[in-house]
Amino acid sequence: MTQEQVVETADFIARYLSHMLGAGVHTSRVVRNSKRIGTALGVDVSIHTSQKTATLTVKSGQLMNTRVLDIPAFPISFEWNADLSALSWAAYDRKMPLKEIEAKFDELISKPRMNPVFVLLMVSLANASFCRLFGGDVWAMLVTFTATMIGFFTRQHLTRRKVNHYIVFIISAFVASLCASTALTLGIDSAEIALATSVLYLVPGVPLINGIIDITDGHIQIGISRLVNALMLIVCIAIGMSATLMLVKDSLL
């Protein structure tokens, strides 16, 4: 293997791991998959990850290439997670050459994205279902449905405008819970369930789960970073919801 080939391999693995980390895949899987591709291509891969950057070394005998790369903030994608993991196995099992792996990778990451209106409707339906699971009646579900829709649309709109995502979380939680609080005017028993469930779409489930998995897998540093990030988002939800509760009920309980 020549130095040029090592650099080309490092180029690809850098793209691969930045896409996986950016799409919310937990660290040990990213490391495992990247190493698997490295093995398929005949190189050793070493990776160090942090919240915003990763350091990658690709080594073949005495030849070596090391780089530090930024982790882009892609939307969380379980599809990329599954597809790109399958790609690493395909590369390993079929001993695919680099060009073929790259072509397949480009094909997978350029698949069409979800329609934002589809996501809007599904998230609203999911929150309405949560409301039902927690004991809400049909009116509370309807209010939760539209309150979530308003909150999530606000989130989509502000995110498109590149507003800081902590501020986006605070505003979205405030708007959704305030709209859900209109259920209180109906005098229904489950109005408070509507209020509580209207912000569930904001709960950062993936960073929380990834944080725990990373810590249990020994990636303590990035695990704690992810948990702190998730905690900050939860605090933002709490701030938004507290603002509504103080306005509407004059207390936090």
Place this chain on the structure above:
Amino acid sequence: MEAFWNSIAAYNAATWPFQLALVVIAAVLTLILRFRPSVWARNAMKILMVTFSLWIAFVYYLGFCGERDYSFVMIIFWCMVAAAWIYDLVTGFSSFSKSQGRYRFWGVLMLLLPLVYPLLSVARGLTFPEITTPMLPSGVALYMLGVLMAFNRKINFFAFIFVVHWALIAISKIVLFSIPEDILLAAACLPAMAIFFRQAAEKADPEGRKPSRLMMNILIFMVVLLIAVCMVIPNV
């Protein structure tokens, strides 16, 4: 329920000349926007929407609904509706261009529906001032929906989903507070949801996103159908 109708009666008795004036202004402005559209007419319509929202918040809810539980929640809600229109006014988002084809019919129908509110109340045997009017929250929401439908080339989606939220609250009031007049808003909201969500989905789909347009249309239809079922079944 008594507090509900008492507040409507007090509001109508005290403000009917202003209500009438606002309805006339809305009618004139709608006709101007329809037959002589211009930048100032579009901005005037947005200012009218802000005025209507703030009227409902501060005149109706703050002035006459103090007896009702959590009436201040509605003040905040209608201020948020006003904020959505102010945002539109500042960013110039809605073009208020005339709708095409079949949507025009729905738009005209929805614009006229608020005027049916008092007729329905009278038909139910109610007498002034204890009747519903176009300048009550549901009438105003219906008018907003009508304007969005009649001039729907590029709509204020924020304002639309606020109106949908209000309409779903209105659906519950049909059963919980015995206000059958609100069937008008609920019934108008369903086709509006189908049309506007379809438009939004198509607009967000320039490069063939997932799922396919057919699947999106089916999903939107199912959601609207689900809400319609909730209107029919009072409790689950």
